Amino acid sequence: MTLPPLKLVLTAAGCPGASTLIRQLKANGEREIHIHGVDMRPDAVGRFMCDGFSLVPAGASPDYIPGLAAVVERERPDLLFVQSSHEIETVARHRDVFEALGSRVLADGVRGIELASDKAVMHAACSEIPVPQPELLRPASLDEFVAGAHELGYPDVPVCFKPPVAKGSRGFRILSAHVDRVHELLYEKPINRYLTLDDFVDLFTGYEPFPDLMLMEYVDAPEITVDLFADKGEVVFHQTRTREEFLTGLAMAFKTIDRPELVELTRKVVRHLDLDYFQSVQWIGGRLLEINPRVSTFVYQDDFIIPYLGIKYTLGELTKDDVAEVQARVRTSRRSVRYYDQVFWDE
Numbered sequence: 001m002t003l004p005p006l007k008l009v010l011t012a013a014g015c016p017g018a019s020t021l022i023r024q025l026k027a028n029g030e031r032e033i034h035i036h037g038v039d040m041r042p043d044a045v046g047r048f049m050c051d052g053f054s055l056v057p058a059g060a061s062p063d064y065i066p067g068l069a070a071v072v073e074r075e076r077p078d079l080l081f082v083q084s085s086h087e088i089e090t091v092a093r094h095r096d097v098f099e100a101l102g103s104r105v106l107a108d109g110v111r112g113i114e115l116a117s118d119k120a121v122m123h124a125a126c127s128e129i130p131v132p133q134p135e136l137l138r139p140a141s142l143d144e145f146v147a148g149a150h151e152l153g154y155p156d157v158p159v160c161f162k163p164p165v166a167k168g169s170r171g172f173r174i175l176s177a178h179v180d181r182v183h184e185l186l187y188e189k190p191i192n193r194y195l196t197l198d199d200f201v202d203l204f205t206g207y208e209p210f211p212d213l214m215l216m217e218y219v220d221a222p223e224i225t226v227d228l229f230a231d232k233g234e235v236v237f238h239q240t241r242t243r244e245e246f247l248t249g250l251a252m253a254f255k256t257i258d259r260p261e262l263v264e265l266t267r268k269v270v271r272h273l274d275l276d277y278f279q280s281v282q283w284i285g286g287r288l289l290e291i292n293p294r295v296s297t298f299v300y301q302d303d304f305i306i307p308y309l310g311i312k313y314t315l316g317e318l319t320k321d322d323v324a325e326v327q328a329r330v331r332t333s334r335r336s337v338r339y340y341d342q343v344f345w346d347e
Helices: 018-026 064-075 085-093 095-099 110-117 119-126 142-151 181-187 197-204 260-273 306-314 320-327
Strands: 006-010 033-039 052-055 079-081 104-106 159-162 173-175 214-217 223-231 234-247 250-256 277-284 287-292 335-337
Touching: 006 018, 006 064, 018 033, 018 306, 033 064, 064 085, 064 095, 079 306, 085 095, 085 110, 095 104, 104 306, 110 119, 110 260, 110 287, 119 214, 119 260, 119 287, 142 197, 142 214, 173 197, 223 260, 223 306, 234 260, 234 306, 234 320, 260 277, 260 287, 277 306
Parallel strands: 006 033, 006 079, 033 052, 079 104
Antiparallel strands: 159 173, 159 214, 223 234, 223 277, 234 250, 250 335, 277 287
16 A cells, blocks of 8 residues: 655654664655654764755754754655654644644653653652652752662662653662772773762762752663553553663663563553653563653564554554554564664765
């Protein structure tokens, strides 16, 4: 079946998952998709893979929305597809700008993005359901942080902390009383997640204001992610995967698995928070870890490309019966590895 062609403007065309997403959207097997990529970097990989490319300001810049709107006005896409967490809330707040230009915006609403992006707010909201979560404290001072670490079991067991709003493991560390500094220096990569409570105290004594951190029970278990597309708080499509290996804060290998109990917990979370569009809900040891309100690093199948299925659903091209048939295609035998590649060009 050949469907009418589509045109997309794809943001963050240089992000880690962009190259695979672009290839998969184009390889959908049903229609031609023209992709115009945008990014703040002139050498973003999407420049070499998309049908067109434009530079835009950084997502945090006040010039980002005018710059992106100028591209949308010129290109007149059917859909504005937002990839990056750094842009998605800003675009959602200005959805009317792009819809007035005739482009549908593939992003959650502002409230859903706010709830998912601030991990402390998300954990507080999900405690109302309830769903299993790691024990969490919000220390307001260094003294409270030290007391909280001991309350969570330090030094007998490790504890961890991270900022409520951060991306790519930024600010995440594990407090352990058994850090071997010599081994760390000689054999570990420079990016190391471990430090002692004394190290933390040395760093933050006299530091004002004390940073906003979540001090948490450390759960030493594999991370499992339920990637999904939702419609007004209901999960439409989903896939469950592990995260096997990490490098510089990025997961580098994945495999699909069957975890119906986590899918049901994910449905409760999505329904309670009234989430929409693409979401990535992470669990560790059966407990809710965090939510990323954007497309993720999917384990693609030729017949199950969640970003493309989300587009079709948004356009009204799939019925409920279609959804059930498509969801049944998911295989738990899929494996994926992320690797580095290069492109070359003359300026």
